[in-house]
Amino acid sequence: MSAAATPPLSAPVEDYLKAIYDLERIGAPASTNDIADRLAISPASVSGMMRRLAEQRLITHEPYRGVRLTGAGRKAALRTLRRHRILECYLIEVLGYEWDGVHDEAERLEHAASDELIERMAARLGNPTQDPHGAPIPTRDGRVEEAPLRTLAGAAVGERVRVRRVQDEDAERLRYLAELGIRPGALVRILDRAPYDGPITLWVGENTGTTRAIGVGLAAEVFVEPRGPEERTERNVSCPGSDEPRATRRST
Amino acid sequence: MSAAATPPLSAPVEDYLKAIYDLERIGAPASTNDIADRLAISPASVSGMMRRLAEQRLITHEPYRGVRLTGAGRKAALRTLRRHRILECYLIEVLGYEWDGVHDEAERLEHAASDELIERMAARLGNPTQDPHGAPIPTRDGRVEEAPLRTLAGAAVGERVRVRRVQDEDAERLRYLAELGIRPGALVRILDRAPYDGPITLWVGENTGTTRAIGVGLAAEVFVEPRGPEERTERNVSCPGSDEPRATRRST
């Protein structure tokens, strides 16, 4: 009945929707400034785009209050997110990209790839449910389970946690986290926290491991799950490298 | 010394350059109208774009006379062509696309893929030198050997020719040619030509084969090479399906 042939969205529009989705996920309606920051665009430009998106019923906009995705907007955002994350998996698993190098490539391809291409890639990968950074991959029909994870910045001294996901935007930071051994699947114990938002000292590793220190800023980009008494055995199908820590990723 | 970091070209600009390259390849300088036809854009818009391209030193433009690519323009066109053709190979060989379905996908991806991605795909394919439709793939440094091929429309009755390349723009037509058995590598004998640009009757096949008829319009999109006494044995590295005819491509 419905399923009105959705007019194709421009690349900027898809980027806005993704950004709004991500901001909404954290908390309240997305504010103009937050969106502007995230997309590195002036707030004035965001205001203009919000009007256009609202006209297209992709968001609802209460002036001075922020915006929320509508059903259609959410669907579009999840579609883009699916593309992005499948592309990341594919680039790493099939074409040998590094963990920290996929984001930008996927960012461009996600706007150009057809649904057919994405589904062929997904099939080829065995329909993964999370990307290499631990982010869940929405299904074709727009379902995601966004696990409400805490971040490493919020973990208490003495706690043992399992890294589940890291923010993937910044290649530099990702490379640094990889050096520290902090990637999805890694086990971390919080040894110490310096006061006044000082560095957090960690033990990274399963049995053998190392001591590392990390700033609160970076720690806030690492999502973790408390390591329960009996860890969940039901694991997601995912890209290699996104789960259990592996002995050697780089041969150096 | 030179190698000035080329500013990235927009997708439309890349499309114009490709079109001009292709038109120039046939014959004289590309005319405004030809470019407009090929890109399905109004001649007035083409005029405007020609001004911009000339400013950027990608073409030289003699008003009312047509345009020619400069060195830089040619280089850019070949870069895009390389991307397009490698993508087509990759989509067919690795992701299972059909012969007739790759063009549009490649057309979009060629503007978004990084050089790194293209080279990874090329490596994965063993650096092919022609695409699935028989078109030569320019090298990374912008070299191509454009074999000066004749078309099936220009072949004489009684001649035996080898199909080397077909135009890949139109999926419909490609599908039809595939049905006829006309693909790169196929052997064809011209049995008859009806007068007044009437249909051409062909024998398609190596030893066993079939009789088929084809209009002059379509025949002009099929590039052939006379089957010499001793056929060249030095064959190009290429995508499967782009060469020697294979028993079954589709299982139907």
Place this chain on the structure above:
DNA sequence: AAAAATGTTTAGGTTACCCTAAATATCCGC
């Protein structure tokens, strides 16, 4: 060689995005 047909360019307009600067609304501390 003038008229007709064809091909090309200019003139003027539209849309989607972006920007800076200025105006305006909301929030927060006192």
Place this chain on the structure above:
DNA sequence: GCGGATATTTAGGGTAACCTAAACATTTTT
């Protein structure tokens, strides 16, 4: 509950790409 800080929107501009209609140049026909 007022005044300043902060957040948001409006006003006014810019660019790239497209369009149609009209003007102009070239080629072809008679």
